[in-house]
Amino acid sequence: EKSSVRVLAPEHIRGHHDAAIGNFGVPDYGGTLTGVVLYPAKKATGCAEFPAKFKSKSGRPVVLLLDRGECYFALKSWNAQQAGAAAVLIADTVDEQLLTMDTPEASPDTRYLDKLNIPSALVNRAFGESLKRMAEKADAEGEVVVKLDWRESMPHPDERVEYELWTNSNDECGPRCDEQAAFVKSFRGHAQILERGGYARFTPHYITWYCPEAFRLTRQCQSQCINHGRYCAPDPEEDFGEGYEGKQVVVENLRQLCVHRVANESGRPWAWWDFAMDYKLRCSMKEKKYSKACAEEVVASLGLPLEKVLACMGDPDADADNAVLSKEQEDQIGRGSRGDVTILPTLVINDVQYRGKLERTAVLKAVCAGFKEGTEPQVCLSHDMETNECLHRNGGCWRDEATNVTACRDTYRGRVCECPVVNGVRYDGDGYTHCKAVGPGRCALNHGGCWSETKGERTFSACSDTALSGCRCPAGFQGDGHKCEGKSSLHRFLAETDTRHDRERVLTEPSFRPGRVQG
Structure with a gap:
């Protein structure tokens, strides 16, 4: 069964290539992985443990390229996983059709197979040689960036x-x-x-x-x-x-x-x-x-x-x-x-x-x-299937720091940035740069993102449950709803007065004259 390897950089070797999915590890069916191809200067067959972790200069995941031969395919992938690789490409050493790399039938120690969790694939000799040459020139010509794609590896003809x-x-x-x-x-x-x-x-x-x-x-x-x-x-x-x-x-x-x-x-x-x-x-x-x-x-x-x-x-x-x-x-x-x-x-x-x-x-x-x-179905969107991409920088999605409401959601296809529904309150937006609470109940969540201020026991908010969206300064204040200020000394005084009885007393006193109230 095949997956796709798309070369994204350098520009002059961009293109799509086939790879044969290994019969071990965990292929990322339905998902993709973008990473930097690294080719080890020593131990290029991957048959021995690597002395240090592999890291790319850009911080992207490492796709380790290894040579075929000398040991089991699965052992190569295990050593690569131990050295920090997110995926493995194994370059064939002869010109032939792609074949499936299988698990060893008999080996003195294959306990690592249960712990092998990264995807692996075999690529043909010509493509492998091209990747090696470019990886060796990475310092001068830039990193070799590839996108491994398993989205079409599993057909999905209908809803069953x-x-x-x-x-x-x-x-x-x-x-x-x-x-x-x-x-x-x-x-x-x-x-x-x-x-x-x-x-x-x-x-x-x-x-x-x-x-x-x-x-x-x-x-x-x-x-x-x-x-x-x-x-x-x-x-x-x-x-x-x-x-x-x-x-x-x-x-x-x-x-x-x-x-x-x-x-x-x-x-x-x-x-x-x-x-x-x-x-x-x-x-x-x-x-x-x-x-x-x-x-x-x-x-x-x-x-x-x-x-x-x-x-x-x-x-x-x-x-x-x-x-x-x-x-x-x-x-x-x-x-x-x-x-x-x-x-x-x-x-x-x-x-x-x-x-x-x-x-x-x-x-x-x-x-x-x-x-x-x-x-x-819902079982596919359960915690079992989470990719944990939201744990790193919130997956690049929007998040309200005040309430910790986030648009990032992990799925088996990878993280998605979608404005959420929280406690029955729906958020609208692009999911990446902004989300805004809309509809009934929105004011209960951080005042719907609108201005608010508390004076004594009284809280004023530019969010109104009678309005399904938007922010509007309350009576006695002026502004755009995200920032509000009292209109006058009288309004500020009334706004800051804690009880209706106190407000009525001020307005009915004989000495009341507009402009004479001290804030």
Whole structure:
């Protein structure tokens, strides 16, 4: 899957280029990042820790450019993140089509993968070489500024997002299985909110393969396959002589597919998330509870009709095709721009494969990027999705220092400067340089930004709740509403008189003569 890299400076190399999103870290789906390209003079492969933090002269975020080779892609990005980079571009060393940088399958220490939070992308050799040359001349010709853009990386054709997770009921496949289980547990709440509100449609999928007919009587196929070799899964322990068999995994995968189908027919498609989580907790393979009986107890506890689930599953021992599993094998084949699904876990959103770690907030951000802007549900605008840009200089937006009312709002697409609504009072303006309280109740918030003054126990204000906008000096004062002064000594005296009784006494005394009152 591709993102866009747009060179903004220097002027003579401006232009757009493709980059292949890495399958680790957190791509900023729906957002952009503008930063300065730095190319390290030493350790340019990024395979060793950098001795110091990288900083740009302008203070902009650093996009670290590294060479391909010598170590895992993900390790390069981790070392870059530790050195202060906001994103990583890795330059290919050969002329070839862009490819996806994946996480290491086996490594003595990959614990850093859970902590890797910056986006990474591979760029082709020619573009990478051009960036290197310009970065090396930055002192003479100015910083190399690029804009990384993920806004079109996730299609958003309509107001509903369709996404699918290719997963497994097996919990004995090591870190990959643990990752899937943790994701189902943490994402369940978001998924169910999206589904209940009609904002998204989720479909679980399970990978199977078939055993060639010539091998169907072998121990491998009989242990790992159902329906006479048509649908197979790997042996959990990779040992045919002990533990659970692959065919038990296929049957449970089939059951979970049917749970989703029956739940969908019952108007509760979100119940799959409850079943998947409850099954992993109650029927764990690691605890030797992975069984048909345990699974059926979970189905019953969720109030799903067991007879319909069993009818959907059919007979695993029959020498015949299973409609549900045959459909799964068809869906594994790539279509359009999406390739074949061959590894677990795989998440596909709006028919585009998700890149990045399978983590709650990162996936929610990607799903939310699949909505047309302005149609996102509230879950996409929650605190989980905040970018925290408003914490730095108020995001460059307007703010009233007196009341701390701000136009800056963090969203998953980045901060926006929009005049707010505070306690029912609406503000109008451009959100960047000014916002003004308008409408009923505006005077309760710092007098609507108008002039005010307190004398004794009496407060005078140029804000009036009877006027929906604007500032007007009160009776006895003159000015533009943002600054007011008493019209005369008499008006100042009356304005400063605390009670109506005192004012009436002054005006009715026989000695009262205009011009003789002393302020």
